[in-house]
Amino acid sequence: MVFFECCHLVKKSSTCRRRVFPVCGSDARMDTELGPPEVKSRTAPNSPRPAKLRPNRISLVLSHWDSFYKTCVIDGPVSVQEPDENKMNNASDSNRSPRVTSAATNDVGAGGEGSSSHNHVKAEKNDATGTPTNNNNNNNNVKTLSNNAGIKNDIESRSKNLTMDQIKEKLTLIVTELKNMEEYHHGDGMKYQKVIGDMYWDYPAEREDIGNFLADLGYAEITITMLRQMNSLGIFKNDDIWFPTYYTYNTCWNYSDASEKLARYLAETGAVKLMTMNLGHKPYLDNMHSKNVYYVLKASLSTLHNIARCTGVKHHFKDIKTAEVVMPLISANDEFLKSIAMLTLAYIVEEDENAKLIDETDTIKNIVNWIHKALENKQKRRYRGFTPWELTQGLSKLAVNDSNKAKIIEEGALSDFTQMLRHTDPREQSSAAECLWTLAFDKTVRQTIVESPDLVPALEELKNSENSLVKNNVQGALWMIKGENDPAASVSRPNSGNAIKNHIFISYSWAEKEMVKKIHNSLLSEGYKIWVDYEQMGGSTLQAMADAVENAAVVLICMSEKYKQSPNCRTEAEYTFQLRKDYIPLMMQKKYRPDGWLGAILGAKLFFDFTGKYPYEKPLQGLLKELRGRGKTAQIQGNKNPSVDEIDSNIEANHVTGSSSGRKNVLSSPTSNPHNQITQISASCVTMSNEHVEHWLVSKGLQRLTSAFSQIDGQLIWQLKAMRERAPEYFHTSLERQFGMTLIDILRFNAALDSLH
Template sequence: MNAAQDPGTGPNLRSGSSSTNHVAAGNSSSTSNTPSKERPNNDTQQATVNGTANSLLTEQRVNLKNLPLDEVLVKIRAIVVELQGLEEYNRGEGMKFQKMLGDFYWDYSSHRQAIGDALSECGYAALTVKMLKTMNAMGIFKNDDIWFPTYYTYNTAWNYSDASDKLAKSLAEADAVRLLTLNLGHKPYLSAMQSKNVYYVLKASLSTLHNIARSPDVRHYFKENNTSEVIIPFIAQKDEFLKAISMLTLAYIVEEEENATLIDDTGTIGQLVKWLDKATESTTKRRFRGFSPWELTQGLDKLAVNDHNKMKVVEAGALPVFLKMLQHDDAKEQATTAHCVWTLAFDKGVRQKITDYEGLVPALETLAASDNKQVKKAAVGALWIIKGENDPGTSTRPKSALKSKSHIFISYSWNEKELVKQIREKLRVEGYKVWIDYEQMGGSTLQAMAEAVENSAVVLVCMSEKYKESPNCRTEAEYTFQQRKDYIPLMMQKKYRPDGWLGAILGAKLFFDFSGKYPFDKSMQGLLKELRGRGSRGQDSVDEPDAAVTSEEAVAVHSGNPHKLTNQHTPSHDTHNMTRDDVTGWLMHNQLDVCVPAMAQLDGKLLWQLKLMKEEAPQFFFQLLDTKLKLSFVDILRFTAAIDELH
């Protein structure tokens, strides 16, 4: 758990040579130090809080323990109201209220998420950023009246953002990413890291950024503030906590095109596997520098979403450690590890290594019968991919006997469930039949998913960061593609640009934007026109060509809002006139360098024959790419999208 220490142990106060007179980012003045004060005892310190709308109550911490959750939330909201009403934060009340919020974190450990969610709902994120910016301007190390509220504000934000994704995302929306990134790049801080208080601010800033990075739909905040570039120097620090939290944060925010610089060159994967091994070997706390095995595995899982990293995780020695974790009795470790194996297994080479590693598949088979739903889901999902059930060429599963294409299948991430429900209800009102897994128990319903895709008229692919990161969603998307089903991409997240395997699936297809950039009804109108009755009640849809075409005519016809990513459009070619060199250039332009040796003898006429083969003998075409040319799934998608553009 990436949480701070219990404030009951106290902050590391300034003393002697460890003190600093540097001020916060953006304040160029310097200040003098004052002697630090003794902190009052936590259980006897009194804090004033507005328990009702009209009265102030003075309560001791001991009297605030063992309250029902609803009373706790009332007090939490009241404290935030009091903080919002303060004109100055360095007069004592600011520290007391922030410390009181922190005490609830430790006294009500089973309700941390609920408290964090409540803080998000009542505006605590914006208040936190306002307080920190205000005290930055004053100079946070000027005296204890400023330092103490600063310390408790960082501490409270750090802890609750670890417990609540909702609060973490609210912090991002309130400009916290920019503020914390400025802290990490502030040269006076970096030159005074020997100061315990400066070190704490850097540690809290990194840790809170890590917590924010794990929440959905926030990656663009990190990109806008160049946070990756600011974090990289911390990887070279001797301090292993700073090194670890920096690498884990990068795992969540790195873009695929930055992977070589930010991941390969820094040795992040190998280091995380090394620390993971040390954490599992610990006989006491089963942690390494405060990080549990499941937290480190989550970081590897995020990195493994990038197909470029999958084999690197295995080559770094992860499989023996994963086997230990699958056999350990901690359900969270089991679920996280099986989930990571599921993510890795989309690579054929990795899949073979997993199969060959003694004990790994049997361990997953044991967990597939677990009573824990999350463990079972991840284990069954991993086995589905490992055993080739997603591949029509290797699957031994009998296909559905149904022949009609009678419904719309919606493939989506749980993060977008509310928006997906709106789309589904609108489709039902319009007379469409919709197949959707509201429980998102992917592993236990993969058989049902496969049959639903096979019998669908069309599949809606709901694109977002979380969709790309989910092995369950990738399983559905790949199965849709393997079955050569018609699919329509829907954009569910603002400022998201699909890359990697999801970008390859999108190719040059039109997508309909449901991210909120356009009115919902306008996007829905465009989608309904694109569906053209496929999946509607009372009729069985017939086979139709791919509806999400890219011609200007199609854009004009659909009055909704079909879009395509401009940098993914392939330039047109007069195929028959292409020379062998032209074909080679065409392959490289489409990031298909891997195909150049096998297709070196192809000219435009032969390439056109390959396009005709796709249309007239698709099963043989895809088998050729898969078994003869041994293309990866992403390369098959790229080649298919590119050849569709030829004319």
């Protein structure tokens, strides 16, 4: 007879009390509701006594009391064999039951506070990950591997008071051992993964540091190699294969949430392909009712979600069409898979695919509804395990697409944002303010926000918050809502008084700060004066940004996926565009194709590629040629060609005084190819005002176009000429569609451009 322990809830004392139940041989089965297994009734006294059978291995589940959710939850899988004294960790036979059930079959097994799923357990809970070990095994956890693995330190012992240096030393030994292993399914692989997993719960404050250090050690590559090897053997074949697989997925899931660096490394080593294959594997989908299969699907999707939140990884999902695999999960009956699938798609779909996602799945409606239900849950402040701020982060990604902004408002999100701003959690305040900032780029939505009861006052109360992230997002939202981004508002705003003039303004996302620093230093060495936030702002307001853009000679826009998603970056870019400042795009992310609002600003411009595709000096020299001395200090500018100074001066004056109302995002200023000589701009053309352009059109027989060109000055005429040279197809399409030109008009306009030298 085999005995196993199961806990039950004692409601009065809110404790989890263990009970021992008998299990008769191979007839025992596990009750899925945490109760004791069903035991066959005894035979009648006169019936023949059945032959005594040696019991097979049986898969059981232990549970513990969750103080956060006030309920019993399932721990990790336990395999029991009687009378075999060998512990599961050390067993090497293959006669184990495949009916092993894991911790993650409930919503409480693998994630934790701050994990991708965020809906499972509190991080401060002891031993929350679950273990496939019984009590006797726990007593024998402390071992010395020096005799069988060449490691002097006791890396299997569990201690919760190590310093970060000691943690790193232990991790280095573990990862070294994993690297040296040829096979991972004979015990040690699982034990090492479990030690790493335990650290996630034992050191919650150091999770990100641990994840980053694991990334540097090469843990991502080892983990994917390990999972691939288990796949080749069949992960559900026996316990020797399933348990290390379980802990490896568990560790990936948690640390990919804690460390963006590790998540990105996982993407680069094949995790996206592996997890996507799991989600599209028909036998898994057909057997989702199996707890172990369900865990693999849940862990795979959650890890993909963690990776998707990183910058510069979208191409990994696009290459293997992950979105097409994840999309069917939105129709699944399981609410957890449905919600994670929607949030993952919000990060990975391209903007041109976004409409299909929204229309076919009601994604926005569901996410807003989940936020509302999470806010209604006063005790847990969660819905399906997701907090309001986590759901709002996903909604913010959808809000980047301008076509989604009105839909978010229509679903009633503003009242929920007001509640979140009034709450004491800075994460709720920050995420709500950031989403409002993103929404406010739409003028119609902006007006709706202003008219929403108590919303703007709630923002006003937080504009001086002690939390820097809350303060930044609130001030950004108020900046947009109050129309401070309108260049006309700059007339009434007080100037900072000490603004640097005739400099280069660099607009970038913090994800690209290392390359930006390199470009910054290169330009400084060439005598340029640079305005960049880590040097000039130091936590100052958007007013400093506005002054810097207004006084810039030229703006460098550092394009990336993260740049597009950032409302702060969009504020800088659109303000630059509205002021009609000359700007030069720099590509900072490999395989990134700007779309949406950033694609509209890029237009037909060429960009300089700083992604590492070419040697650094190549795009740098092209950039220096394109700058033509604009932004250099007075001492160096004194040695320049005076004609360039005169031209730049006229351009600067034109930017300040020219009207920008009603301008469409279709015209772009020219940039140069690093290999080509820069075309010299005619001063007489560039200095033409709007009125001069009108007279010029009339003189060329194009008087019927004067209305369409009412916002075009000489500089933009020259931009059109450059566009004709660099992107002729786009140029002629724009003339036809944007300016309503006939074929005769286009021919005359081309001839008119040819007259400009």
